[in-house]
Structure formats: C-alpha cells, structure tokens
Amino acid sequence: MMDGSPVRRGLRRLQRLALGRRARTFNEDELRCPAMVFAPHPDDETLGCGGAILQKRRAGAAVRIVLLTDGASSHAHLISRDELKAQRAQEALGAAKVLGVEEADVFLLGFPDGALDSNREAAVARVEDLLRRHRPEHLFVPYARGEHADHVSTNHLVHEAVARVGRPVTVFEYAVWAWRHWPMVGFGRTRRQQRSVLAGTVSTRLGLRILKDFRTKVSLRGVVEQKRAALALHASQMERRDAEPRWHTLHDVDGGEFLPCFFEEEELYRRIDIAAR
Template sequence: MTQSLIKNKVSQFYKGILKHNCREYSETDLKKSALIFSPHFDDETLGCGGLIIKKKQVEADVKLVFMTDGSKSHNHLMSGQKLQEIRRQESFTVAELLGLIQDDITLLDFPETQLNENYDSAVQEVTKIINKYQPEEIFIPHFREPLLWSADHLTTTKIVKAALKLYQKDAIVYEYPVWFWFHWPWVSLPIKTKQNRKTILKNTLIYGFGLRVLGNCNCSLYIGDILTKKRAALEQYKSQMTRLINNPKWATLQDISNGEFLECFFQENEIFRQYSKLK
C-alpha cells in the first residue's frame, strides 16, 4: 500500500470520527450574534469563513476583531509598514465578500508575533469589545493549536478567555482550528524542506495523530454549498495567496505542504470545539 493511499484512508477514518463526534451547527445557531477573534489577517477566513458567510446570509450580527497588525509575514522582503497597509486593506476587501462592512471590523494593531508581550493591554481591549457587543457566540483559535507560526493564535485564545472571566454574562465559545491541520494525515510527510518535515512529525506525535483534537471538536457546520464564496474571499488575501513581488522567497499558503494544507480549509464542513463560557 502506497504512502498516499495510507494517508487517504487514515484521513477518511478521522473524518468518520469527526462526523460521529460533532453535532450540527443549526439554523438557530446561525442567527445568533457572533464576535470572531482572528490572530492575523486571514485566520478568520481559513477557520470560519464559511460560518461568517452563512451567518450573514440570515442577517446575523457578526463582528470581527483582528489582534495583530500584519507587519511580519514577509518583512524580509517588504517593509513592515507597507505590509501592514496592504494586509489591512485586504482584510476590508475580504470582509465585504464574507458579507461584512468596515464598521464590523476592529483592528487592535498589536505587533505581529509580539502579542504575548502585550498581553495585559490586549486583555483590557478585548474586555471592552466584549462588553460593547455582548455577543451570544465568541470564536477563538483552538486551544491545542501547534506552536509553529501560531504563538499569536494561542495567545489570542488566552487573552479572550481572560477577558471572558471579567464578562458578567454567559456566551457560547467556539474554538476553530487552523495550524492543527499541519500534521499527518492531513498533509504528507515527504515535502520539500527538512524543517517542515520535522515540524509535521513533531505535530503528529504530540497531537496523537490528531485524535486528541478530533476528540475535542464537537460541532460541525456544513459549508459545501458556499465553498466557492469562501475560496473567492480568501483569494483576496493576495499577500498570502500570491507573490506580490517576483521572488520565490515570498511564501504563500499554497506553498505549504504543496497545497495540501490550504485544501484542508475547503472541506465540506468547518469544525469547532464548543462550550459555555461558564464551563
């Protein structure tokens, strides 16, 4: 049996586990107000872009908070200030395609990769935002996101949870995975760089071949009918999806694991870990 066939069979087995473990995110859920916290410009679309589209289709109130400024993704090739301007504008374009308007977006502009250094300030800002909008649902990165490229993800989750402790009302929390998908069997082991291969192996071993995260994900939203819209929205993050300058060192999402990582976000279901704030 080839490695590719083994990978496909195991991933299908995992999808079966997910289907068994997850309740369906319902029409009633779609109508609830939501506040979505995104560590970086694009995480919101990758992790719950389909959910945003579907919520706006039923005219739900959805607000989006970007935690960091987008200044570091390619700062070895372009100035941080220019990157910040580009990625901010991209987020407005993407938000419109998802069904949002600019007034639905809050930019906290903490320096990318340095969110933890601004933890206390971020908790204060997030507490104000939660109190202002008083959402029925709150979306944050999954608490078991691997650390590679995602320290801001885990810090975002910790910040929002700290703010929720100060919030006097209940809310349903949904955690969405992003870098969780960067391990076998969702991506292949034989990839181009030794460093990425080592990271995939590490993630695979630490997260029990994904079973620990799969066991924690208990809610699923069908997005098969709006995948084209989600893909079109993500494409507008041109700094992440294309090379803005003609240099092979400008990495794109498509470059990660030969495109296998990116395709994880275009499965027919978005998955979440759901629980009450009071839990």
C-alpha cells in the first residue's frame, strides 16, 4: 500500500533538523525580556508560543497574553456562538494559568471570530493602548504567510500599532497553519482541505520561506509536558463533545499529522527587530 505518511514524517524531520541547526536559541537576557503574546484565537498562544511563554515565566519575565477574537466560529454549526465564546474564554484562562500567566495578564478583546479585518481600526486602537500601558519588549504574533485570515490580520494590525507607538521592540512571528503545507502534509480529501493546503504551499513556497525566515528558537526541553497540559485545557478544540462525529478537533487535522508540529524539540520564530521612530 502506498502510504505517504512515513515519507512525510521523514520530510518534516528533515525540515525541523535544518531549521534547528540554523536557528539561534534565546539567551538568558532575552528570556527575561517582558513579552506580549498576540493570539488571533484561543489556543494559538499555546500552539505557537507555549514553550516560549513557559521559559520566559521561569526566567522571571512578565508575560501578557492578548486574545484578539472570541473563537466562537470553530463549531458554530453545532452549538451557539455565545456558549462557545464563554467556554473558549474559560479554556484560555485555564491554559494561560498552566503556562504561568495569571488571569489579570490575559486580555480577551472579544472581536468576532473570522471578522478581525472588518474590526481592524478598533483592534489597532486596543493593541496600541496595551503596548503603551505595559511596554513589552518582545511581541509574539502569527506569521503572515500560509495562515488563516484572522492570523494575517493579527500580524498586520500589531505591526501597525507598533508603528504608531514608535518604541523599539522585537517581534517574533510564529507559525500555526503555515506548518500545513505540501509536502509536509498531504492534500487531504475534501475540497476545503485541498484549497487550504494548496494556499499554504504556494505562499510558503513549499516551506522554503519558513526555512529562510525562522532563525530563532526556544527549546521545549523541560516544559513540553506543561505545554501539552495547557493545550489539553482548550477542550473545545481537543475533545469531541458528546462523541459528536462532526465535532472536529485539532487531532483530526491532516489525519493527525498537524498537532505533532507543535511538540518538536523546539519552537521556531521569525525575528524582526524594529527600531525606534
């Protein structure tokens, strides 16, 4: 039987080895820098930066988490948006706690899931206010290629707010959906999956852009179990509710090939240093 997955596992392994070899690890001073993590949806903070948040908190850095949207669209065909919104807010606070971030340092901006771009002006204003009040030196935002629309919007609007504030910061971009590109994952069976993987493949140029851009890393050594525990608290995304077969979870994405991308030896980031204006 032709099964592509051992081949793809091998390719992902090679991609990670190449990335890991070239990437530089955060040093102790960098781990101590105060940070603000911007997540388009609850769970992106854990998937993309859970290790960095844990390592920074261990080093004594202040870390704040900003959730841009309410995440209410993930299963809107199965439960009401209000119920899902409330559940995802609780899940996010629980996961943040496991990552070492108290409730007072989690900001739920509550913009509607899937519609961040149409709320762009209001979102930039909220982010600008948070940057001025808390003065983080490290910002974590989603990568702008191969990502869902709210992820790209988050990237753009944080950069816009940074430009308005005019203070020097270092931005670390993290990949979530951008890991999902051919040949690292298959094209899937449904039209929708195929379109999504194809879009990621084109915009990351078969992942070559990731190899070029992601040159900074944080080790998951000693924190990976806590990262898993934090992700498990995003139960709406991790467990099939009431055994409902249509309730999709992150385990289902790409036949289970997606989730392991976030539990490799290290998290990788694209680093962008922004000078004062």
